[in-house]
Amino acid sequence: MLLNIIKRSFANQKKAMLLMIASVAVGTAMAASLITISLEISGKVSKELRSFGANILIEPRLEGLADISGQKRYLRQEDIVKSKTIFWRHNILGISPFLDTESEISVSGVKETVRLVGAWYEKGLPLPGEAKEFPAGIKTVSPWWYIEGQWPDQADKVVAGTSLAARLGIKKGDSLMIDGKGFVVSGILETGGNEDNELYMDLGHLQEFKNLSGRVSRVYVSALTTPMDKFAYKDPKTMSRPEYEKWYCTGYVTSIAKQLEEVFYGSRTKPIWQVAETEGKVLERLRLLIYFLCGIALAASALGVSTTMIMSLLRRIDEIGLMKATGADSSKIITIFVSEGFVIGTIGGLLGYALAIAAAQYIGMKVFNSAVEHKALLLPVAIGSALVISIAGTILPIRRALRIKPAVVLKGAG
Amino acid sequence: MSFVIVRDVIKEYETAHALRGVSLEVEKRQWLNMVGPSGSGKSTLLNIIGGLDSPSSGSVTIDSTGIDRLSEDDMARFRREKIGFIFQQSHLIPYLNAVENVMLAQYFHSMSDEKEAMEALARVGLSHRIYHRPSQLSGGEQQRVCIARALINSPSLLLADEPTGNLDRENTRVMLELLRKLHSEEHFTIILVTHDPFVSKWGQRIITMEDGRIIQDEPVHV
Secondary structure: OHHHHHHHHHHHOHHHHHHHHHHHHHHHHHHHHHHHHHHHHHHHHHHHHHHHOOOEEEEEOOOHHHHHHOOOOOEEHHHHHHHHHOOOHHHEEEEEEEEEEEEEEEEOOEEEEEEEEEEOOOEEEEOOOOOOEEEEOHHHHOOOOEEEEOOOOOOOEEEEEHHHHHHHOOOOOOEEEEOOEEEEEEEEEEOOOHHHHOEEEEHHHHHHHOOOOOEEOEEEEEEOOEOOOOHHHOOHHHOOHHHHHHHHOOOEHHHHHHHHHHHOOOEEEEEOHHHHHHHHHHHHHHHHHHHHHHHHHHHHHHHHHHHHHHHHHHHOHHHHHHHHHOOOOHHHHHHHHHHHHHHHHHHHHHHHHHHHHHHHHHHHHHHHOOOOOOOOOHHHHHHHHHHHHHHHHHHHHHHHHHOOOHHHHOOOOO | OOOEEEEEEEEEOOOOEEEEEEEEEEOOOOEEEEEOOOOOOHHHHHHHHOOOOOOOEEEEEEOOEEHHHOOHHHHHHHHHHHEEEEOOOOOOOOOOOHHHHHHHHHHHHOOOOHHHHHHHHHHOOOOOOOOOOHHHOOHHHHHHHHHHHHHOOOOOEEEEEOOOOOOOHHHHHHHHHHHHHHHHHHOOEEEEEOOOHHHHOOOOEEEEEEOOEEEEEEEOOO
16 A cells, blocks of 8 residues: 555656756766766875875885894895785886995096986886786886986986986986096986986896996885775784785784885885875775765755655654554654655666766866776665655655645635 | 544634634534535635634544644544545645545555546446546536545545535535435535535434534524
């Protein structure tokens, strides 16, 4: 009988029902698409923020006598590929080793001691057992570096930082002497950082030139990370076993740094906090904004349903009065309205789901320039949101319906 | 003990007194007609007896239950167990057909049973109009659907407020004959409000109301 009442009631007030279904569908589509985006936003925004530069620095660990004496320590170049063996290996998007040395340069009779750094600009690293090479080098961690000219790919080529070049009057194509050996400037480097005062050459050639084969001074890593939360800041040494496992298996910048430290012999790793924290804050605020917008969309939609249902109720006052006179108690009246809300919610939810898929893809393409992965979770989220909207929208009409006095609405002469 | 006992019932509105201390007893299976001019308080008294309205003071007892002390939901439950209503305007749900309107009362009572609802419509002579909507039925037919709905849960009290108010004489007679037949078969108590002298003669007892009071109480002389 309840089914009949709802079916006939829907047929009797098609416009109102369609309006409520549309209201639910739009609200659901908004909320579900935003929720889908929020589920992927961490990865997408994190990827976008990778252009900010590396977020982990690996250095040689200085301890004991080496630390006191200031003796130079190095990392092993062979450990670089091991970064692709850690638990979070797929999150390592870029890696770039640097070898820092000092040399005396001589240009047009002027001599100066400068920092001569060896690095890769763009290098494919072969990974054991894999056909695909792992991209490494400056381009993977600092894509904004600008070279006017060419990266030195030969043993007698260097690039000069723009400030150093200006100070010493060096131009692209000039010759200079480094530690008594002749070099040609293949380009001028501009980064806006300390690099502008340094000379750069290919890592392998510098290792050979300085007799430091297989050695690097520091490694910058660009990794996709999970935003730092309160738990992530906890000192791993004070964690219980389950806490430590949870921390280790979550892609926090600290846990990825720890895992890198484990594969780089004699190393210590440091998150580059200004990058890592910015990512966390940006993501947190974006998420908050999304949830806030979701709440507004759901509330606006529920208000739409509620208003339309109240308008429809005003036309059904006699009907409700009659039902009460015929013996319907509060539970029966509530059941009728909630069931109507349930049907509106289910239909609106399915429509909203279809709209949400399209909206999420559109937003994904427009904002992040990539498709949003279709989540199985989206359907229950859409139906759930729609039911929340439609059931919440029935609260006010139900309250008004329960206050209807049959004697007043069915009043006869007397 | 009388089936319906009304004791010193007063009903006051902000600006008017609808009932000014009405007392009344109705025996089980009795057919009582209430007559009086408009505004005399007869519909108000009927609504109070049916629990659709509450008295400002006084008490109403039906089948030993003090209904003025019941909560709204308890009253709704009591109403669906014991009372059937027929209104002047044949209040039917416009988007449900005749049998569904009857089944609605069953649904509120317990469970709807289409076969039983169809039998009820057959008893009021509407077996050929079962699937017609109210808008497809005449005024007399609509009132007969209302009778079927009012009686489907076998109430012990039938309250009718101007049930023939919108009917012509022929349809009025048909409906009253039907009510008489059902009353004699099912033995429920009837309280019927009317201002039509023709209708008032069909019961067993007639009370006359004026200005919120019962001014006359007499048996019907046929």
